[in-house]
Amino acid sequence: MMAGIKTRFVTAADLMLQLTAAHRQERLKEYFSRVVMAPGLLVIDEIGYLPFGRDEANLFFNVVAKRYEQGSLILTSNLPFTQWAGTFADDQTLTAAMLDRLLHHAHIVQMTGESYRLKDKRKAGIKSSRAEPARKYEPEGGQN
Template structure:
């Protein structure tokens, strides 16, 4: 076969791959073709190598898209989470949750409770990151920000459509639910979201207050009980009642380099946070 004919064939392949929208194959086929010619591969092996590369490339690009849309805070990974400082949280259990296969398929929830600075948001974001890497779709939102969007949708008579749009996400992470103001309009749209996802799509919620104090979030007892009932029916609950990461870090800075951190007294923690 002449060089001119080979060039024409190669140009046709490039055009066809563009038309078929196979960018992964387009990028790699000359290299694989050269290896195939050199080693005398049968046609099936050549095609399989191209298909495997395209499948892997599509997976990579899909994860990249889902990572952008997840809006996860940067740097919050499971590798960076200090499990030693949170002995009540099982690392093995968290790693199992990071796979997502069991609880996300069942539309179950994950609830993280603990004081401010105890690592709830970090752990929630880290689990979300691992889930995206495992092929799930996740959206991380401060609860107050999402409630504002839900209210805007309600004013535009599009609340149902907006909540349905959130169904694309296997997991919706609501960070700091307790900071929602006790306003009937705000809490009612939040309740509608919880009710709409019940037993269909999963929620991961972080909260500073235990359930007994959720009357501060929802305006009446009936709504509070109904929201809690839907959230805990199929849920894993992690209690993180630990010393604040942020206060510990501030205390360590005040002690200076080279000194071994020790458990802080309440007065030390207050002084370090100032």
Template sequence: MSDSVALLLKELKLPAFVRHYQSLWDTAVEKSWSHTDYLAALCEYELSDRYQRRTQKWIREARLATSKTFTALDNSSLSRPNQAVLAKLQQDTDWAHNADNVLLIGPSGTGKTHIANALGHRLVEQGVRCKLFPAIALVQLLQQAKRDLDLMTAVTRLDKYRVIIIDDIGYVKKTDAETHVLFEFIAHRYESGSLIITANQPFSEWDQIFPDSMMTVAAVDRLIHHATIIELEGESYRKQHQLAQAKSSKSKST
């Protein structure tokens, strides 16, 4: 009988039921559970299992760095206002459902990419699908689609992600071909999907990205209209780490 039940549960695609229905039945008998209690416990296992599998799949799909989470982030280097803003973004993900943006601006090595990845992890944990692109890779994808006369299809295909993370937007080359597809993408996402963008340059220097001032103003205007802007300052984490290593090596040799 148990074999036939297991086969039926496999057909119904209930793997957690298959793994736990016998052991839980023993517990149910021992503790005098009702049939409803037993079924509810099995459903809890199944839901937990599905959540774990979905989360792992979406993190792989999003191409998030597994080590760049909020747990691994050194908050001590962040200002208190930035810590408070990040805490709010973690606790309340309504901004992603409302197509609001998060813009991380600051010098290289100050933690922008780490924070962007950490926000991605948090979103996936909350059931929000996202995907990270280095800015150059995204532009290359869009350029190829445009050459194939399929740009709108490619852009629309990315709509399945509530949040797109564009890392290092400042590395996009200032050419008509690259910046036009990037601008079209930003315009398409405006008020329909969220963007998390990291940039080394302040907005006043974004004319280095777009070919003319009108396009720069239009792009920035769309991005900041519904946005949380986090400005990061301080010395590069990588430089601090190198200095700490050098200091440690020196102290060991003396």
């Protein structure tokens, strides 16, 4: 809890495992009350790291829909919004409805630059080829 705000942090994959288990045990309403709606701030990390099936996509939509205008939500993703449908069972309609709710009052923070994990490796003397930024290809002699 920071600044008096009850906060919960969970990865999207772990949230899906927990939601699916609660659904199978017919305890979804209790789970939503206790885990999804209880904190003032819910942070869901790694959206798009693993794709969701149709049932999981519907469960995730319900998380967003229930928290919409009821509690703060932070989502992290390496994917642009244009690629989110692929994460949510390729359901364009569900993804559009979810993004509509998410973006309505959103503050979007787009981060660029080197991964802090790779940066720490380089500080320790371990160099990774992934840490080097991509360079634009220039044919010999300048232009084609």
